[in-house]
Amino acid sequence: xxxxxxxxxxxxxxxCSRTGKAHDIGILQGASxxxxxxxxxxxxxxxxxxVDPAVLANRPADMWRYRELLPHPDGCVPVSLGEIRTPxxxxxxxxxxxxxxxxxxxxxxxxxxxxxxxxxxxxxxxTMARFFGVERIAxxxxxxxxxxxxxxxxxxxxxxxxxxxxxxxDVTLREAALHGARVRKVDGLIDACGRLVAEGAxxxxxxxxxxxxxxxxxxxxxxxxLELAEQMGWRAPDAIFYPTGGGTGLIGMWKAFRxxxxxxxxxxxLPRMIVVQTSGCCPIVRAFESGAxxxxxxxxxxxxxxHGVRVPKPFGDRLILSALRESDGFAIAAADEQVEPARxxxxxxxxxxxxxxxxxxxxxxxxxxxxxxxxxxxxxxxFNSASGLxxxxxxxxxxxxx
Numbered sequence: 001x002x003x004x005x006x007x008x009x010x011x012x013x014x015x016c017s018r019t020g021k022a023h024d025i026g027i028l029q030g031a032s033x034x035x036x037x038x039x040x041x042x043x044x045x046x047x048x049x050x051v052d053p054a055v056l057a058n059r060p061a062d063m064w065r066y067r068e069l070l071p072h073p074d075g076c077v078p079v080s081l082g083e084i085r086t087p088x089x090x091x092x093x094x095x096x097x098x099x100x101x102x103x104x105x106x107x108x109x110x111x112x113x114x115x116x117x118x119x120x121x122x123x124x125x126x127t128m129a130r131f132f133g134v135e136r137i138a139x140x141x142x143x144x145x146x147x148x149x150x151x152x153x154x155x156x157x158x159x160x161x162x163x164x165x166x167x168x169x170d171v172t173l174r175e176a177a178l179h180g181a182r183v184r185k186v187d188g189l190i191d192a193c194g195r196l197v198a199e200g201a202x203x204x205x206x207x208x209x210x211x212x213x214x215x216x217x218x219x220x221x222x223x224x225x226l227e228l229a230e231q232m233g234w235r236a237p238d239a240i241f242y243p244t245g246g247g248t249g250l251i252g253m254w255k256a257f258r259x260x261x262x263x264x265x266x267x268x269x270l271p272r273m274i275v276v277q278t279s280g281c282c283p284i285v286r287a288f289e290s291g292a293x294x295x296x297x298x299x300x301x302x303x304x305x306x307h308g309v310r311v312p313k314p315f316g317d318r319l320i321l322s323a324l325r326e327s328d329g330f331a332i333a334a335a336d337e338q339v340e341p342a343r344x345x346x347x348x349x350x351x352x353x354x355x356x357x358x359x360x361x362x363x364x365x366x367x368x369x370x371x372x373x374x375x376x377x378x379x380x381x382x383f384n385s386a387s388g389l390x391x392x393x394x395x396x397x398x399x400x401x402x
Contacts, residue, residue, distance in 0.1 A: 110387030124220030140193030143172030150181035211246035225256030243357035280304025334363035358384030
């Protein structure tokens with residue numbers, strides 16, 4: 001089978017995730033008419049006739065290798081900073097519950113441009129925004145997304161505006177400013193930042209790139225699932241532990257696995273998708289355990305210091321909960337006080353520097369083993385969503401020469 005080098009686009013439409021109503025893919029879109037996320041749909045029969053996994057093996061090892069499963073209209077040129085394939089790192093000595101050898105892998109997204117998995121979604125979202133003629137973009141952020149937006153917007157020649165909680169990690173806000181974004185610190189959480197972005201869309205003339213309020217960040221994040229399946233020989237792991245605030249990546253990966261199954265590329269069962277939040281902000285955990293289809297009430301007392309999960313009510317809550325139930329997965333809250341000790345343990349014993357969100361996944365995995373909801377022989381992937389260097393580290397003290 002030949003490679004589809006003619007640049008043909010297989011994206012055929014946009015669909016409301018709540019009602020199924022079609023929306024025009026040929027114009028700039030935000031959320032659907034019903035106020036729900038829009039999902040890109042593809043002609044998967046045509047994809048299967050055009051390309052197969054053997055063809056992908058000969059392409060550069062980056063996220064754009066999956067172009068048949070990404071939107072790229074005629075004349076659309078990717079805005080890229082080098083979105084490499086991120087490695088899978090085996091954990092060993094740091095594991096506490098005697099998991100089987102080679103069963104726990106970390107997908108280290110901290111190797112991407114701007115040091116986090118946000119690069120995937122923002123690379124594609126900014127690519128499509130430039131294609132549709134957007135000149136100004138604004139977004140709320142916990143930190144890393146704003147840094148990624150600023151970098152890709154700079155690359156594309158688009159003006160960017162970033163709204164972040166005042167206590168967001170300083171390094172990420174400085175990073176956004178370094179790339180030319182106009183950064184505003186907001187008293188409140190990311191939902192308060194989102195309201196300011198929405199309010200300014202008309203008066204300031206910017207495009208609102210908030211999580212899942214346009215259809216293309218999810219397609220960029222989807223490449224995590226495509227890449228993981230390819231790295232594992234077109235088989236899925238038994239379970240994926242994913243740190244979840246807005247949940248774009250979890251929704252995107254589940255979309256990817258379903259598309260791969262339709263194409264016939266994926267051997268064996270689909271993975272169990274597992275939401276990881278922390279005890280100081282876990283609205284998805286509460287909704288899942290209560291059997292709800294959405295987060296009925298925003299989380300009120302947000303006390304977690306793990307910034308990536310501080311989302312009181314995700315806009316994509318229905319899609320997140322649906323993915324958990326369809327995959328026989330679950331949601332689990334890591335104890336906040338265990339996150340930093342786990343981060344130190346994994347660094348000291350396995351040389352793997354996790355960000356706090358990645359460390360929360362490690363804590364959640366250990367707890368799931370103890371509860372018996374994950375088996376010791378299960379092949380598990382923990383997502384490290386950013387470089388640990390972007391988060392505060394312990395102070396250096398004088399060491400005993402020993």
